[in-house]
Amino acid sequence: MSPLEFESKKQSVAGFAAWSNVPTMMTLYDYLPSQNAYKVRLLLNHLGLPYRTELISIFEGAGQTPEFLAVNPSGAVPALRLADGRVLAESNAILTYLAYGTRYLPSDAFGLAKVQQWMSFEQDYVLAIASLRHWTMTGKLARRPAALVQMRRAGGMKALEILDRELSSRPFICGQDYTIADMSLFAYVHRADEADLPLQEFSHVCAWIARVRSQPGFLDQQFPYAVDPHSSGELP
Amino acid sequence: MSPLEFESKKQSVAGFAAWSNVPTMMTLYDYLPSQNAYKVRLLLNHLGLPYRTELISIFEGAGQTPEFLAVNPSGAVPALRLADGRVLAESNAILTYLAYGTRYLPSDAFGLAKVQQWMSFEQDYVLAIASLRHWTMTGKLARRPAALVQMRRAGGMKALEILDRELSSRPFICGQDYTIADMSLFAYVHRADEADLPLQEFSHVCAWIARVRSQPGFLDQQFPYAVDPHSSGELP
Numbered sequence: 001m002s003p004l005e006f007e008s009k010k011q012s013v014a015g016f017a018a019w020s021n022v023p024t025m026m027t028l029y030d031y032l033p034s035q036n037a038y039k040v041r042l043l044l045n046h047l048g049l050p051y052r053t054e055l056i057s058i059f060e061g062a063g064q065t066p067e068f069l070a071v072n073p074s075g076a077v078p079a080l081r082l083a084d085g086r087v088l089a090e091s092n093a094i095l096t097y098l099a100y101g102t103r104y105l106p107s108d109a110f111g112l113a114k115v116q117q118w119m120s121f122e123q124d125y126v127l128a129i130a131s132l133r134h135w136t137m138t139g140k141l142a143r144r145p146a147a148l149v150q151m152r153r154a155g156g157m158k159a160l161e162i163l164d165r166e167l168s169s170r171p172f173i174c175g176q177d178y179t180i181a182d183m184s185l186f187a188y189v190h191r192a193d194e195a196d197l198p199l200q201e202f203s204h205v206c207a208w209i210a211r212v213r214s215q216p217g218f219l220d221q222q223f224p225y226a227v228d229p230h231s232s233g234e235l236p
Numbered sequence: 237m238s239p240l241e242f243e244s245k246k247q248s249v250a251g252f253a254a255w256s257n258v259p260t261m262m263t264l265y266d267y268l269p270s271q272n273a274y275k276v277r278l279l280l281n282h283l284g285l286p287y288r289t290e291l292i293s294i295f296e297g298a299g300q301t302p303e304f305l306a307v308n309p310s311g312a313v314p315a316l317r318l319a320d321g322r323v324l325a326e327s328n329a330i331l332t333y334l335a336y337g338t339r340y341l342p343s344d345a346f347g348l349a350k351v352q353q354w355m356s357f358e359q360d361y362v363l364a365i366a367s368l369r370h371w372t373m374t375g376k377l378a379r380r381p382a383a384l385v386q387m388r389r390a391g392g393m394k395a396l397e398i399l400d401r402e403l404s405s406r407p408f409i410c411g412q413d414y415t416i417a418d419m420s421l422f423a424y425v426h427r428a429d430e431a432d433l434p435l436q437e438f439s440h441v442c443a444w445i446a447r448v449r450s451q452p453g454f455l456d457q458q459f460p461y462a463v464d465p466h467s468s469g470e471l472p
Contacts, residue, residue, distance in 0.1 A: 073398050074357060088349055090356035097349035113324055113333035116352070120326035121310060123359050145383040162309050 026051040027081040029071060031058050032223035033137075033231065035130065035187040036091040037078040042183050043098050045219035059230040091187075092119040095180040104180050111174070118173045118181035122188075125162070128155030130188045132195035137225045138232050156195060160202050163189065167204040171211055178215055186212045191222070262287040263317040265307060267294050268459035269373075269467065271366065271423040272327040273314040278419050279334050281455035295466040327423075328355040331416040340416050347410070354409045354417035358424075361398070364391030366424045368431035373461045374468050392431060396438050399425065403440040407447055414451055422448045427458070 028044070030037045030053050044051055056062045056077050063075035072079040072089035079089040080097070088094055096116075099105035106112055132152045135141040141149060163185065166173060173181050190209045192199040200206060212218065225231040264280070266273045266289050280287055292298045292313050299311035308315040308325035315325040316333070324330055332352075335341035342348055368388045371377040377385060399421065402409060409417050426445045428435040436442060448454065461467040 073402055074361065082346075086346060088346070088353060090353045090360075093349045093353035093356055096352050097345050100345035100348065109333050109336035110318075110322060110324070112336065113329045116332050117324060117326045117329035120329055120359060123356060124326075125310065145381050147381040148384055148387075151384075166309055 024083045029079040031077040033225045039091045039187045040078045042219045046217035059233045061236040099180045114174050115181045119184045122184045125159035128152040156197050164202040164204045167208045260319045265315040267313040269461045275327045275423045276314045278455045282453040295469045297472040335416045350410050351417045355420045358420045361395035362424050364388040392433050400438040400440045403444045
């Protein structure tokens, strides 16, 4: 998608861009360069579920409109509107909703909680990779305090070290099965080189990335921040 | 508990302190001033479940021993060992495991995911309150970059503003029922004044705090960092 296409889709409805007008379908509120949103697109692809997309131009403040805050009080993407109108936010919560009752989420208490443990790890430790990647790809790195960049780099390395150790003894992060915890971790971890982290030095992580890529219904799709001409600005 | 008692409990077993020796009971790996650990103690109290405690002296590096890293690869407390030996980490994941099948966690896909949405919000936005409180109570605030402290303060205020708006229209964060999402949020939010945030200005949050406190089995328990003579150090 070119910046021009991005703009035209965005402007097709004030602040939002509808790719489909089927009203009885789920709606994913999306921002294409967001890997948090990619997690959801990946699972939807695995499950073969139809959905429509509304693009939220977050750097122009479209996440802070009263309409969108009614969908997600924090103003962040992704968010999901069900066909019945109920709304859900936070990528890992959306994964849980969509994967419930499928092969991608265990249904027993311990299995469910173990998946959640690694999604919490993702939210805490892998966030460092996400921040660094965002700042690196949008020219914001030099505008950030050096101490903060250093903290994030140390945090990103720690995340990769822990994952490499864990993935040395099992194919997927919770054991033998590919779950939404893998999808959640995969989103930013497999792009760690874009945060200038030495991803290739972590051989078990790299082997796991290849295993994720070989899953049926894998979605090989990335949108660079360059598709959004506003992404060099700060989030409101 | 006095600093002396804390030390004596900690030293009763090398690195760990056993409060009970019943081997068929759950073990909570705990650090008393941690409000993440308090979340778990609060739910255990609501449920009336017996458990033993092992204290992890995190500022002395007890979270980084090979023994504890086998329990939680990230080295953080709380963590839980089940009676059958399986281990679980991350406070919100432990809450999910313990609350599964009880009144504190809905069993349908949407209800479960909504609880997880607010626990993700907690982990993301309320983290700012947790950091500020830790730095304020242990004398570390002046050692942190000013830009980072400012970011955390803005983040903490945003968290309180969002919660106040949400809690203006319903008694608990997910609706009519008190869930583990409330317990998770409560842990750091109700101590926001210790992070020098103006908690009393958020009237809906304050009314919600009173509702949480009135729940059957509420655990009114706090341990200041002062119980740990090592808490002014940096985490390894």
